[in-house]
Amino acid sequence: MSRIDFDIAHLLAGTLLLISFLELYQDRLYALLNVYAAHALVLAASVAWQAFIQDAPHLYITAAIALVFKAIIIPVALHRIIVQLGIHREIEKVVGVGPAMLAGMGLVALSMVVMLRVTQDADPPAREDLAFALAVVLLGLLMMVTRRNAVSQVVGFMSLENGLVLAATGAKGMPLVVEISVAFSILIAFIVIGIFLFRIRERFDTVDVQAMDRFRGERR
Amino acid sequence: MTFNGLTGVLLVPAFAAALLAVLPDYRMTARLNVLATTLTLICALSLFFGRPQPSSYLLVDDLNGTFIALTTFVGFTTSVFSASYIGHELEIGRLTPTSVRFYHAMYQVLMFAMNLALVANNIGLMWVAIELATLTTVLMVGIYRTPEALEAAWKYFILGSVGIALALFGTILVYMAARPIVGEGLDAMVWTVLVTRAGGFDPALLDVAFVFLLLGYGTKVGLAPLHAWLPDAHAEGPTPISAVLSGLLLNVALYALLRFKMLLAANAGALAPGPLMVTLGLLSLVFAAFMLYRRRDIKRLFAYSSIEHMGVITFAFGMGGPIANFAGLLHMTMHSLTKSAIFFAVGHVAQVKGTQRLADMAGLTQTHPLLGWGLILGVVAIAGLPPLGIFMSEFLVVTSTFARAPLLALVLVFGLLVALGGLFLRMNSVAFGEPLGPVTKSQASYAPMFAHLALVFAAGVYMPPALVAWFQNVAGLLG
Numbered sequence: 001m002s003r004i005d006f007d008i009a010h011l012l013a014g015t016l017l018l019i020s021f022l023e024l025y026q027d028r029l030y031a032l033l034n035v036y037a038a039h040a041l042v043l044a045a046s047v048a049w050q051a052f053i054q055d056a057p058h059l060y061i062t063a064a065i066a067l068v069f070k071a072i073i074i075p076v077a078l079h080r081i082i083v084q085l086g087i088h089r090e091i092e093k094v095v096g097v098g099p100a101m102l103a104g105m106g107l108v109a110l111s112m113v114v115m116l117r118v119t120q121d122a123d124p125p126a127r128e129d130l131a132f133a134l135a136v137v138l139l140g141l142l143m144m145v146t147r148r149n150a151v152s153q154v155v156g157f158m159s160l161e162n163g164l165v166l167a168a169t170g171a172k173g174m175p176l177v178v179e180i181s182v183a184f185s186i187l188i189a190f191i192v193i194g195i196f197l198f199r200i201r202e203r204f205d206t207v208d209v210q211a212m213d214r215f216r217g218e219r220r
Numbered sequence: 221m222t223f224n225g226l227t228g229v230l231l232v233p234a235f236a237a238a239l240l241a242v243l244p245d246y247r248m249t250a251r252l253n254v255l256a257t258t259l260t261l262i263c264a265l266s267l268f269f270g271r272p273q274p275s276s277y278l279l280v281d282d283l284n285g286t287f288i289a290l291t292t293f294v295g296f297t298t299s300v301f302s303a304s305y306i307g308h309e310l311e312i313g314r315l316t317p318t319s320v321r322f323y324h325a326m327y328q329v330l331m332f333a334m335n336l337a338l339v340a341n342n343i344g345l346m347w348v349a350i351e352l353a354t355l356t357t358v359l360m361v362g363i364y365r366t367p368e369a370l371e372a373a374w375k376y377f378i379l380g381s382v383g384i385a386l387a388l389f390g391t392i393l394v395y396m397a398a399r400p401i402v403g404e405g406l407d408a409m410v411w412t413v414l415v416t417r418a419g420g421f422d423p424a425l426l427d428v429a430f431v432f433l434l435l436g437y438g439t440k441v442g443l444a445p446l447h448a449w450l451p452d453a454h455a456e457g458p459t460p461i462s463a464v465l466s467g468l469l470l471n472v473a474l475y476a477l478l479r480f481k482m483l484l485a486a487n488a489g490a491l492a493p494g495p496l497m498v499t500l501g502l503l504s505l506v507f508a509a510f511m512l513y514r515r516r517d518i519k520r521l522f523a524y525s526s527i528e529h530m531g532v533i534t535f536a537f538g539m540g541g542p543i544a545n546f547a548g549l550l551h552m553t554m555h556s557l558t559k560s561a562i563f564f565a566v567g568h569v570a571q572v573k574g575t576q577r578l579a580d581m582a583g584l585t586q587t588h589p590l591l592g593w594g595l596i597l598g599v600v601a602i603a604g605l606p607p608l609g610i611f612m613s614e615f616l617v618v619t620s621t622f623a624r625a626p627l628l629a630l631v632l633v634f635g636l637l638v639a640l641g642g643l644f645l646r647m648n649s650v651a652f653g654e655p656l657g658p659v660t661k662s663q664a665s666y667a668p669m670f671a672h673l674a675l676v677f678a679a680g681v682y683m684p685p686a687l688v689a690w691f692q693n694v695a696g697l698l699g
Contacts, residue, residue, distance in 0.1 A: 115428075117424070118425050119424075120424075137386075137389060153378065157381060160382070164389055168388075171395055171396050171399070172399070173404025173405050174392065174408075175405060175409055176342070179348060190377075194373075
């Protein structure tokens, strides 16, 4: 693999990680969805680049899924849903920007330390891709635990999933990648439909402890 | 593709799901559901007499043969129970004919997904199957459309998805570990290839992979502290689904873990997965045992009991060795049979009493003697009292642990005793005392419940030597 191939793959994976950080501190849902669309766009570019340098045409399908489904359809659908639910102007803060960013940096450091240490024998692009991917996965998890609104939790899950696709496409020659990304897209589609059907807004935004007890089913 | 037992356990549920999704009349579809699970069971049993060669996608060996037989058997009895349960739900209007159609189709999709996860020889395919099983159970948990059910389904969805995602990362890492040795492409995800060549894999990468797999699939097993979805999902969904979740889906996730454990055992440099599983198992056991005391909802109570027992099973497999593995397998089988029998009873109890609150049901043995005594028998069995089957397996787990790690055995016994106290305390008021609530006769189907309990009783009194030999053989495979 030539030097420039490697650098571009690196650049795209690094950009993905950077956008994960951007997602962490967006406190308006509209902005968050836009940043997520950018996340998916960079993922699509990264997967397409992997398809090109690995000479693996089936990965273009995964890239197309990322582009059409994740970067366009899902953000548009979520935009509509939050407008319909009337939460598009909402501001949410559970953990402040400072602590969240610090925790995020800690997680990135953790994933670098873990992944670079255990993959010393693997070839460099794969191992660095893997380290980036783990960092994106962990930042997605962090976002899910620092948010209370269901829509932003879902965005956290979707960026976590982008990290997984990055890892799977970075692992050279991995079989079933397309099938797995399709399976994941179905999962995400269900989640998005779920948000709409279940009308979870009321249930996640309440601060009424009594109501929460009731929904836990313990107080009936 | 030729038709044999292996394709049977996959094609029959898949075909039945498509058929049940379009047929309207619920009486007929309930019967068709039973018919489909019966056929699946027959296909599964035929695997004991002849099995196809493993391909790069599917595999049947002694280990998953046992799991498939158990899954299809409990799937069959649950479909019998479900027929009478669903009839009642339709009568009182909790379900509409459309949702029943959906329910039956999903039941078969779930059976398909579980069977696929069990027969998968490819770790990627196994992951896809477990994801499918998660999705179908989420849809079934939320089927009543009450705020509680939707909340439970959502919680299960989010936690289950995160678990699934972590498991996928672990799967990718296993592929990364295998690629330098096995080479690129399909072979590096085929379990039979992986296990024969695992000796050369990079141990550090395998270790990290196993941690992710343990957290990911462990969420689906319901191990503490990753269990938060389990009680809600059990309490708010239809009871047949609680029975299938507790009795089967938790096992399927554990099976996936066991496959990866075998992979690590084949690599000398990798960390021993045992201690991790032992720790999580004991934690789940003790935690769930204490949680039993303050339950107000009968299905939640037994959901915590499932966490407790999955803890014991994970502990036993974590200890490893022929006796502990044997005990773990036996305990898993007994727990599946007993817990689903209990849920069969609980389903009818909740229907006749019109509530799941423990405080609102009392004197069950007076108003509904058959149900009441069936439930008591189930609780006695699940609490691990002799002479029933769970006593046997728990006894084996405890004694084998005493011989090797007495301190761990003390914690184990402590947890089991706490759980026993909790269950009896809760059940005493339900079964005896002044009757509360309506005394209407129930049109329950008692056959599945008593069939399970009879099997558990028989296993406790006399285990046929052939069965013992079979379990010993499988325990040997687990290493």
